[in-house]
Amino acid sequence: MTKIEIGDGNIMEMSRISSEDELESCLGLLWDCLIAEGSQKMVGFDLQWRPKGDVKGFLTPELLHLLLCTDVTCFVVHSRFLSNANLKKFLAQKEITFVGIHIAKDLAKLEHDYGIVFRNVVDISKHAANVLRRPRLRAGSVSELAYEVINLKLNEKPIGAVYDPFFPFGSGKTMEYAAIDAYASFKIGKKLHGRPIQRVQLFILTTVIFIWFMLLVLLCFSLASF
Template identity: 30%
Template sequence: MAISISNHQVPYNTHDYFDVTFSNDTILTLVTHTPSYVDMWISDIERIHRHRLHSLVVGLDIEWRPSFNRNIQNPVATLQLCVGRRCLIFQLLHAPSIPQSLVNFLRNPNYTFTGVGIESDVEKLVDDYNLGVERMEDLRTLAAEAYGEWELKNGGIKSLAERVLGKEVNKPKWVTMSKWDQQWLKPAQVQYACVDAFLSFEIGKVLISGNYN
């Protein structure tokens, strides 16, 4: 399925915006290490979705630089959140601090964070940054229960997107294994991180609402 990305060419070093187009959806993606832009993104999300804040679904994913030494585990480099057609890629590793708005957002009991293997992702966020999530659902478990296909419990975002959304996604290995801790992410990394979070949201929204085939 065609995926493309375009850079808004923001003339600042605090943040950048990209349009990531996946299938028929264009996702406005904010990439930043600046806490005030995280504040702004969360404020925008809660304003746009103010009528559904009692049951908000948020796609969640993380990335970190892979280590080829089993005794070394690199810290989380980026946290990706997605609601609707808006995605945040917060470069935790380069942030001077973690905004309270993000702590509160992740801890809101009315928001359900969805992802593949989300429990281990959140465990890593807690270990690396003391960032906990109040309410989460693993997409693999939701899909297995929804379809009665227990092999989905071993699935990844790629197989779940195909099963739940009928959409194919390409996940290049070189991007998966790339340097997520660099200060300026490559467009391919932004695209990859955005699509993962967007699919986590879309699949979660379908499975939680019960509107699946």
């Protein structure tokens, strides 16, 4: 277990899963944390990749770790455990909202390569852009979103921090970066939970009703003039 100090003063515990039994235990701990939260069950997630050479000599991204994060803990699941049936069931829970940033391609790869399907997942980069009405946030980095939404300043990753080809299971430092990203996704998701979509929908509904009302008024005047 590694303790990571976050920029907001929080200290998160990062645990690396090393066996199926450990994975089952961690899933139980995650459930206990989520039950304690009540109806607002949310988990931040991130994926850690490394380059892999194909038969033609080209480098392609290979999934190394799936990270699942709450307010105080982050579990690092190696890709060799992603076929675990209980893990798949956990990730497919409707009552849990999984939040991440720029995740469309990641979700497609998880489904294609591992048969993992999320039934309740939110890309908070798009979510934040809608709430704050700042379209540029759709392309924003984790650091930008964290600063804009929750006023959390994350340390910039050094060049090459995304990939770590010299360590078969990833170095501690690169996992820390990924864990902080998953934590930031969780905190941003909590901040935005339930507010943006409802407000945007209400605004659209109010606008539509107003337009229909004005059209009806104009129609009545037109009919009265004949």
